Amino acid sequence: MRKLDVLIKFMQKLDGGSMFDPRLLRAFVMIVDCGSFTTAAERLHMTQSTISQQLGRLEDAVGRELIDRAARPVRVTATGERLLGHARRILALQTEALSLLADTSGTTSMRVAMPDDIATPEMVRVFAAFANRHRQVRIDVTTGLSLDLTRRYRGGEFDIVVVKEAAASSDHFATFPEPIAWFASADTGTLFSDPLPLVAFPPGGLYRDAMFERIERERRRWYVAFTSSSLQSVLSAVEAGLGLSLLPVGTTTGRKVRQSPDFGMEPPMVVSIYSWERGGLVGELTSEMSGILSARFLGA
The missing domain is CATH 3.40.190.10 (Periplasmic binding protein-like II)
Incomplete structure (x- = not known):
């Protein structure tokens, strides 16, 4: 399973509510790091009574005290010491998960299909340059026989298709x-x-x-x-x-x-490129792919 999937499942479990609620763990860790309820509350932008309540909820869930409140500065109990390392790791995982979910790289799929001999190094370099400019786009390329690719494109499986045919259909973007x-x-x-x-x-x-x-x-x-x-x-x-x-x-x-x-x-046969969109990102990639085909078949 991919790391992102694991983190998403982890976050879903936390959202379901448990003793490992990140809000409660964060309050606990901050109290330990600061050695003071007052300072911890200030850093978390909450009142002292609120942070005390959150620690109390965590202690109720664990069934034991985690902080020795009588000590100055306050310090963890034996149970709190055992929980502290796990709490830090859980909070680190939460931060990593939120960071991954906030990153849009590769979240938009653009489906492209073509015969095997059209997927040349020049064409792949166009894909690489496009993906570098538009980090949110993931280009999914399928190669195969033209008749099958045409059928699947007409069925909505692909955004862009390059096919070889006896004559181009009227809705072609370009043909060579x-x-x-x-x-x-x-x-x-x-x-x-x-x-x-x-x-x-x-x-x-x-x-x-x-x-x-x-x-x-x-x-x-x-x-x-x-x-x-x-x-x-x-x-x-x-x-x-x-x-x-x-x-x-x-x-x-x-x-x-x-x-x-x-x-x-x-x-001669013709090599035709089709696209469901003439504008936007799909239209941009279609135009660049057409340029590669033009250079190959027309020497343009």
């Missing part, structure tokens, strides 16, 4: 073309015999459907040799020569793959 092409391993060549082995995303993946449509138009025989929801795994499978795959051109830089002459380029 993404060139796509067929790739095979650079080491094993690009020619495959029938049936063609394909490296694909799971059912519902955008590129998977486009692959099957193209293969069917070409009247070629095919089978799925490898499936993964991870773009990096798909790229690794193509590098290893497991089969052909339809991939975003921009994701293949530095990978041991090359375009297949059998199929080549396909009409």
